[in-house]
Amino acid sequence: MKEAAEQLSLATRDQHRAELKHVIAMAIPMVITTSSRALMDVADYIMITRLELDAAQAAILPAQMIMWSYIVVGLGIVSVVNTFASQCLGKKQYRDCSAYAWQGVYFAALIAVIGLGLRPFLPALINWIGHEPAVRAMEVSYARVALLTPGPTLAAASIGWFFTGIHKPSVSMWSALEANVVNIVVSAVLIFGYGSIEPMGIEGAAWGTFAGVCYRVLRLAATLLSKKINDRYYSRSTWRPCWSKTKDLLRVGFPCGCHWVSEVVVWSLFVTVLIGTKFGMANLIATNTAWQYMRLAFMPTIGVGQALTALVGKSIGSGHPERAIRETRIAAWLTIAYMGSLSVIYLIAGGYLISLFNDQPEVVALGGRIMICAAIFQLFDAIGISYNSALRGAGDTFVPSAFFVVSTWVIIIGGGWTAATLFPELQSLGPWIAASCFIIITSLFLWWRWHSKVWMNIHLLPTDDTDITPTASPAAVPST
Numbered sequence: 406m407k408e409a410a411e412q413l414s415l416a417t418r419d420q421h422r423a424e425l426k427h428v429i430a431m432a433i434p435m436v437i438t439t440s441s442r443a444l445m446d447v448a449d450y451i452m453i454t455r456l457e458l459d460a461a462q463a464a465i466l467p468a469q470m471i472m473w474s475y476i477v478v479g480l481g482i483v484s485v486v487n488t489f490a491s492q493c494l495g496k497k498q499y500r501d502c503s504a505y506a507w508q509g510v511y512f513a514a515l516i517a518v519i520g521l522g523l524r525p526f527l528p529a530l531i532n533w534i535g536h537e538p539a540v541r542a543m544e545v546s547y548a549r550v551a552l553l554t555p556g557p558t559l560a561a562a563s564i565g566w567f568f569t570g571i572h573k574p575s576v577s578m579w580s581a582l583e584a585n586v587v588n589i590v591v592s593a594v595l596i597f598g599y600g601s602i603e604p605m606g607i608e609g610a611a612w613g614t615f616a617g618v619c620y621r622v623l624r625l626a627a628t629l630l631s632k633k634i635n636d637r638y639y640s641r642s643t644w645r646p647c648w649s650k651t652k653d654l655l656r657v658g659f660p661c662g663c664h665w666v667s668e669v670v671v672w673s674l675f676v677t678v679l680i681g682t683k684f685g686m687a688n689l690i691a692t693n694t695a696w697q698y699m700r701l702a703f704m705p706t707i708g709v710g711q712a713l714t715a716l717v718g719k720s721i722g723s724g725h726p727e728r729a730i731r732e733t734r735i736a737a738w739l740t741i742a743y744m745g746s747l748s749v750i751y752l753i754a755g756g757y758l759i760s761l762f763n764d765q766p767e768v769v770a771l772g773g774r775i776m777i778c779a780a781i782f783q784l785f786d787a788i789g790i791s792y793n794s795a796l797r798g799a800g801d802t803f804v805p806s807a808f809f810v811v812s813t814w815v816i817i818i819g820g821g822w823t824a825a826t827l828f829p830e831l832q833s834l835g836p837w838i839a840a841s842c843f844i845i846i847t848s849l850f851l852w853w854r855w856h857s858k859v860w861m862n863i864h865l866l867p868t869d870d871t872d873i874t875p876t877a878s879p880a881a882v883p884s885t
Contacts, residue, residue, distance in 0.1 A: 427732075441578075461543050465547060465610070475520060485657045502570060527548050534677050591609075660802040671813040726861055801854070820842065
């Protein structure tokens with residue numbers, strides 16, 4: 406009996422070790438992928454700081470956030486290509502894996518066309534925000550070009566999430582790294598000029614990003630259509646529009662889209678209006694600079710989360726929810742360890758890190774305080790990202806998204822405005838304290854939601870493999 410117990414213990418230990426290795430093997434390429442997209446914006450920011458124009462340094466993040474406010478409308482929807490592809494992989498419905506990717510591409514084309522129609526309204530929107538005239542001019546210059554990127558960005562995301570869903574994240578990783586090289590080269594040439602090419606300043610950074618994302622979608626599409634992928638996933642024959650699968654993406658992804666667009670709009674208002682207009686340029690530059698470091702913290706964690714979505718999706722699709730629970734636990738501890746390490750660095754050397762971008766004493770002092778907030782809330786952010794990603798893999802998107810939408814407006818905007826009004830002496834630190842409270846509260850809610858195991862009652866795909874049309878997602882209905 407004792408020998409049997411020891412063998413069972415060893416088998417369990419080997420299983421957990423294998424699951425840990427699998428989580429890490431999936432997470433590393435996705436960390437690189439998501440970090441690469443963040444580094445694309447950070448690289449542009451670094452090059453812009455070399456222009457020695459405070460207006461450009463203050464303008465680039467608000468302009469980028471305006472662009473992302475539109476992109477995330479579709480990004481949340483196509484993100485669930487990962488969920489469906491991974492669950493179809495678990496059920497060995499290989500044809501459906503690529504079919505969902507193609508529906509995401511068609512949705513990206515629609516978003517691109519609508520985006521073109523929105524470009525004439527950019528100057529009015531940016532003037533309404535009310536930054537200083539020099540900053541407004543550069544925001545318009547960047548945003549006009551940046552609004553060309555949603556189409557290729559979403560198409561690349563859809564195909565990239567297909568590869569993540571079928572547990573081939575390295576394909577998405579290499580395309581992202583190559584796109585970064587394209588962005589850096591094109592941005593450097595256009596920002597500073599080269600030979601007969603006149604310097605374009607901040608507008609050149611936007612064109613570099615556009616070139617990078619266009620390269621990435623072409624690279625991913627070529628791989629999707631390759632013989633190797635087609636032989637197993639029938640990617641050359643599943644390209645036709647399919648309304649039932651599009652409805653599946655909308656049903657599960659629309660709550661994510663609402664969540665993401667609300668979050669980006671709120672953070673855009675937080676940066677551009679609440680801080681940018683209420684406290685002035687020094688506070689705006691401090692927030693912009695601190696944001697670059699926060700990206701380096703949360704974007705890799707989002708990469709782990711995307712890998713976790715694929716792992717949870719496959720485990721559920723193959724009928725192993727307990728494995729999904731173990732994979733989620735592993736991913737959560739990995740992200741806590743990573744963001745916790747950065748929290749120590751931000752707490753100790755936050756002011757110094759800010760000074761690497763801008764050495765004005767006021768900016769360094771303000772930025773150092775913001776970095777202390779980041780050091781505190783990042784541990785909770787790791788928890789929130791992990792469990793939200795696991796819930797998405799299970800198709801549980803409605804309740805978490807509804808909670809996010811309400812709490813972002815109430816806590817970040819309402820609480821931030823209250824702090825700025827009642828405690829103006831804190832300057833931008835007041836709104837950042839409110840934002841920290843938001844991250845802590847929502848992360849604890851997501852932890853509770855996952856452990857309630859409500860997601861176990863959600864079935865995105867039918868149990869009968871002969872019926873390949875996914876059923877309506879309970880994630881689109883509020884849980885009791």
